[in-house]
Amino acid sequence: MRNPRTATTGVDARATGAVAATAVACLALAGCSTPAAATPGISDDVVTVGTHQPLTGPAAAGYSSISAATKAYFDHVNASGGIHDRTIEYVVKDDGYNPATTQTVVRELVQSDGVFAMLNGLGTPTHSSVLDYLDQHDVPDLFVASGSTLWDDPEGHPGTFGFNADYVVEGAALAQYATDEHPDQKVCVLGQDDDFGEEFLAGVERVTGADGVTAHESYSTSNQDVTAQIGALQAAGCETVLLATVNGFTALAVGTAAKMGWSPRWMASSSGGDYPTLVELLGEDVAPTLLEGFVSANYLPFGPDGEWVELFRQINDEYNDGAPFDGNTVYGMSVGYLFAEALAQAGENPTRESLVQAIESGELVGNGILPLSFGADDHSAFDGVGITVVADGVQDYVGATYALDGESVTAVEPQPVALENDGVPTS
Amino acid sequence: MTTTRPAGPALRPAGRLTRTQRILVRAALLTLLAIAATFLLDPYRNYQLAVVAATFCATSGLTLLVGLTGQLSLGHAVLMAAGGYGYALAVNAAAGAGLDGDGVAALVRVVVGLVGALVASGAVGGLLGLAGARLRGPYLAGLTLAMVVALPALATQVPALGGDQGLAVPFEAVPEALSRLVVVEQWHAWLAIVVAALAVTPLAVLRSGRAGLRMRAVHGDETAARLAGVSPARVKVGAFVASSLSAGLGGAVLCLVTQSVGPGRYDLAFSLLLVVAAVVGGLGSLGGAAAGAALVVLLPWLVDTVTGAVGVPADLEQRLSGNLAVLVFGALLIVVTLAWPGGLARATARRRAPVPGPDPSSRPPTRARTDAPAPTER
Numbered sequence: 066m067r068n069p070r071t072a073t074t075g076v077d078a079r080a081t082g083a084v085a086a087t088a089v090a091c092l093a094l095a096g097c098s099t100p101a102a103a104t105p106g107i108s109d110d111v112v113t114v115g116t117h118q119p120l121t122g123p124a125a126a127g128y129s130s131i132s133a134a135t136k137a138y139f140d141h142v143n144a145s146g147g148i149h150d151r152t153i154e155y156v157v158k159d160d161g162y163n164p165a166t167t168q169t170v171v172r173e174l175v176q177s178d179g180v181f182a183m184l185n186g187l188g189t190p191t192h193s194s195v196l197d198y199l200d201q202h203d204v205p206d207l208f209v210a211s212g213s214t215l216w217d218d219p220e221g222h223p224g225t226f227g228f229n230a231d232y233v234v235e236g237a238a239l240a241q242y243a244t245d246e247h248p249d250q251k252v253c254v255l256g257q258d259d260d261f262g263e264e265f266l267a268g269v270e271r272v273t274g275a276d277g278v279t280a281h282e283s284y285s286t287s288n289q290d291v292t293a294q295i296g297a298l299q300a301a302g303c304e305t306v307l308l309a310t311v312n313g314f315t316a317l318a319v320g321t322a323a324k325m326g327w328s329p330r331w332m333a334s335s336s337g338g339d340y341p342t343l344v345e346l347l348g349e350d351v352a353p354t355l356l357e358g359f360v361s362a363n364y365l366p367f368g369p370d371g372e373w374v375e376l377f378r379q380i381n382d383e384y385n386d387g388a389p390f391d392g393n394t395v396y397g398m399s400v401g402y403l404f405a406e407a408l409a410q411a412g413e414n415p416t417r418e419s420l421v422q423a424i425e426s427g428e429l430v431g432n433g434i435l436p437l438s439f440g441a442d443d444h445s446a447f448d449g450v451g452i453t454v455v456a457d458g459v460q461d462y463v464g465a466t467y468a469l470d471g472e473s474v475t476a477v478e479p480q481p482v483a484l485e486n487d488g489v490p491t492s
Numbered sequence: 493m494t495t496t497r498p499a500g501p502a503l504r505p506a507g508r509l510t511r512t513q514r515i516l517v518r519a520a521l522l523t524l525l526a527i528a529a530t531f532l533l534d535p536y537r538n539y540q541l542a543v544v545a546a547t548f549c550a551t552s553g554l555t556l557l558v559g560l561t562g563q564l565s566l567g568h569a570v571l572m573a574a575g576g577y578g579y580a581l582a583v584n585a586a587a588g589a590g591l592d593g594d595g596v597a598a599l600v601r602v603v604v605g606l607v608g609a610l611v612a613s614g615a616v617g618g619l620l621g622l623a624g625a626r627l628r629g630p631y632l633a634g635l636t637l638a639m640v641v642a643l644p645a646l647a648t649q650v651p652a653l654g655g656d657q658g659l660a661v662p663f664e665a666v667p668e669a670l671s672r673l674v675v676v677e678q679w680h681a682w683l684a685i686v687v688a689a690l691a692v693t694p695l696a697v698l699r700s701g702r703a704g705l706r707m708r709a710v711h712g713d714e715t716a717a718r719l720a721g722v723s724p725a726r727v728k729v730g731a732f733v734a735s736s737l738s739a740g741l742g743g744a745v746l747c748l749v750t751q752s753v754g755p756g757r758y759d760l761a762f763s764l765l766l767v768v769a770a771v772v773g774g775l776g777s778l779g780g781a782a783a784g785a786a787l788v789v790l791l792p793w794l795v796d797t798v799t800g801a802v803g804v805p806a807d808l809e810q811r812l813s814g815n816l817a818v819l820v821f822g823a824l825l826i827v828v829t830l831a832w833p834g835g836l837a838r839a840t841a842r843r844r845a846p847v848p849g850p851d852p853s854s855r856p857p858t859r860a861r862t863d864a865p866a867p868t869e870r
Contacts, residue, residue, distance in 0.1 A: 164658065165757030166751040169539075169793075176536035176677070190657035194752045198661035201676055258648065259657045285648040287656055287755070 066406035067175045104416050108180025112148070112186045112408065112415070115156040115174035117191065122161035126288070126313045126346065128187055128389060131210065132157040134397025135185065137385035138377075138488075142401070145489045148408045149415075156180060162187075162286075164194040171195040175204055178240045182207055182420060185228065185314060189213045189260050196222055205420050207407070208400050208446065212336060213260045217445040224421055226439065228400060230447035232261055232309060232334065235362045236268025238450045239332045241474040242360065243305045245465070247330070251279040251391065253303035255294060255318055257310060258283040265309030265334060272474055279303055284314060295321045298329070305425050308333040317345035323355050332360040335450065339392030340460035353458045361460070362450040365399050365434045367392060372484040373399075373432055380488075403446075406490040434479040451479055512697050514634040518694040524686045535677040540789055542677070542684035542749045545802025546572075547785035548743045549691040549742030552778050553735030556695050558767075560707040561731045563624055567636030568739050569763035570643055575609035575740025576753035580659040582608020587662050598664055602748065605661070606687065609744035610737055613705040617736020621729040642765045649756040658754020661747055670694045696778055702716055707731055726744070761818065768821055772828045774835025783836050787824075792817035 083437035106113040118132040119125050136155045139387035143152040156178050158170035167186075174180045175198075186192045189211045196215065199206045200222045208228035209216045216227035230238075236254075240411045243252055254269055256262025269278060279442050280301035282294035295318060298306060308315055315337035322328065338361025344352040366373035377398045381390050388394070391445060408415060423429070427440045438448045449468030451458050468477045509517065526545075532536050554568050565571075583605035591601045620639070624632045647653045665671075666679040674682075698704060709717040710724045719722055747753040769788045773780025795817045832839035 163756040164752060164754050165750065168752075169543075172536055172539050172677075176534065177540070190754070193657070193660065194750065194754075197751055199663065201663060258655045285656055287644045287648065 115180035119162035120159035124162040138401035232264035233268035236265035240272035341391030543683035545688040546745035553738035567759040571739035572743035575743030578612025579744035613740020621732025774837030777837035780837030
């Protein structure tokens with residue numbers, strides 16, 4: 066009986082010793098893990114920014130070209146000497162449009178790659194899963210690629226700024242256009258089953274009233290079949306269908322309706338209304354017929370013969386291997402331009418604080434068709450959108466432009482920004 | 493490592509510490525060691541460590557279930573998801589009821605969330621276990637597989653689960669008193685390690701005690717077990733529930749660390765990877781389960797790092813993204829089963845102790861390995 070006892074006492078003694086040693090080690094090492102004070106991602110000649118994008122997965126079809134366009138624009142800026150003599154390095158991580166992956170890659174960007182700021186993280190479900198994380202680490206979270214109203218929360222998330230016109234604005238503007246152009250028609254909504262669809266519907270209902278929407282259907286991105294929803298809309302006798310859909314599902318909705326021999330008037334959010342992308346998805350042969358008269362909201366310079374588009378086409382040819390030029394290209398480059406402008410205004414030696422201050426100053430101009438609405442108490446980029454229509458295979462603005470002013474939608478004049486200095490901002 | 497070879501109850505005279513106490517001491521030591529290790533890691537590694545700890549909760553439950561009772565579950569991701577959703581619902585309810593502050597309120601909120609996770613995963617696991625006790629081999633595997641496939645549809649159809657977007661939970665910041673000492677990832681890693689210890693230690697106790705013997709008996713020969721007065725159905729359901737609770741805590745940890753739970757994380761590939769982790773680590777071995785969990789979390793990242801460093805062309809890299817890791821897992825599984833049929837745990841155990849002792853755990857698991865072929869069908 067003696068031996069086992071001494072043995073177990075030995076275990077006890079060893080345990081105590083190990084615990085004590087561990088405690089000492091904890092204290093000794095405690096100094097190593099406190100956060101550093103210097104501004105991450107800024108060196109003497111490089112500014113590193115990061116993003117999460119759906120390069121693979123369900124949303125890749127519509128959006129994977131955005132980050133390539135942004136990168137091409139930054140190459141253009143870098144070739145002209147950069148901003149305050151620093152070149153911009155853009156680290157793109159694929160999250161497959163899966164929030165779980167977003168959380169991992171964003172941590173990698175912030176902690177391993179040490180980015181200065183996040184730029185244009187794409188998607189509502191994906192980006193909302195890292196919102197608090199970025200706030201906790203004081204990482205500027207600029208120009209989120211989604212129209213959710215979540216990004217406009219200066220109190221809760223002081224470093225987060227949106228880029229898209231929010232879905233409430235888009236829904237309201239499209240509904241207003243529908244009622245202005247075709248009064249007394251049955252207006253219906255097909256939306257994604259998340260914030261995108263809900264906020265868009267809320268915007269539509271601000272114009273039509275809660276019972277002004279004849280039918281409302283929703284879809285889930287995990288189910289690539291909208292036959293039931295389209296059938297329900299057709300049965301409800303819808304004449305105009307407002308779409309809160311991503312590009313892939315806009316094509317799916319239009320295609321499914323066409324198969325069922327139904328052709329209502331389609332009006333899509335800017336997130337799902339890019340004509341070249343839709344043509345690619347639906348096929349060159351049928352798309353021009355199916356999409357003639359297709360209405361969409363937009364807020365970026367997309368007219369076929371504008372000076373911005375001309376510049377972006379040049380950049381696309383030079384730095385993006387002449388990839389197909391579509392709304393995503395304009396979008397990606399516009400995001401890049403706005404970031405370059407913010408960085409230029411943030412001073413010779415930018416810090417995370419000065420970058421956020423530069424945006425909140427309200428002095429950024431951007432390149433949209435309406436003035437930016439950024440300010441200390443407004444973190445959304447656009448309060449209004451213009452209406453584009455596809456005519457003879459060309460998508461262009463028709464002049465109708467709406468802004469959401471509090472509760473009411475008003476028609477406003479577009480105020481395009483003139484192109485200066487070859488599209489490279491100077492402070 | 494925790495409990496690779498529990499001491500046989502009848503072979504050693506009662507010392508001052510009982511078998512259970514020894515397990516507890518060892519668990520406490522390992523927990524402290526893991527917490528100390530977080531000081532050596534940078535924040536991103538600490539985040540990975542937290543995810544490993546969460547995965548370890550699931551793989552340890554699974555390895556026990558498959559290794560000891562021979563019940564093959566391909567759906568442990570669903571049990572993790574159940575835990576995650578249970579955590580999110582409970583935490584949000586608690587936050588809504590006034591527990592939305594920092595400090596003590598935050599800790600109480602987390603505990604409420606963990607209880608929610610236990611309730612949810614226990615309920616789902618109990619139901620699955622009841623069905624599983626009547627099913628054998630491939631049929632149970634099929635049932636659990638169907639659960640994984642059904643999860644996204646279920647999350648979309650039940651409004652309370654928040655669709656593809658899932659549910660968000662409040663961010664758990666570092667408590668005021670510790671905020672000068674640790675960053676948030678490290679704090680989360682601590683929480684994850686403690687929860688993992690709370691999840692796995694009971695499994696270790698269970699495994700080394702009578703329950704473990706009953707499980708082995710049922711796995712070895714149900715009729716013989718029944719003749720000896722052991723109820724196979726009860727043992728099987730019990731094992732399934734225990735394993736579910738542990739997986740549920742893992743899901744809760746993931747939810748806590750990432751502030752959200754959604755069907756995207758718990759897909760079929762992840763569920764199968766959990767099985768691969770248990771098999772590669774060595775069925776029935778908790779140390780092996782830990783190694784397997786680390787593999788599941790770190791291998792995709794390692795593969796990405798390597799492909800990034802080698803400088804693969806962008807379009808090829810995009811095509812490989814996500815797929816290459818699965819391929820490596822497959823290859824690893826084949827290599828390990830060929831070289832060490834008992835998994836990594838057996839390989840190291842054999843090197844450490846070449847003479848097999850009269851350890852009651854050493855025989856039945858060997859059987860378990862030979863007649864549990866399904867996991868390798870991946």
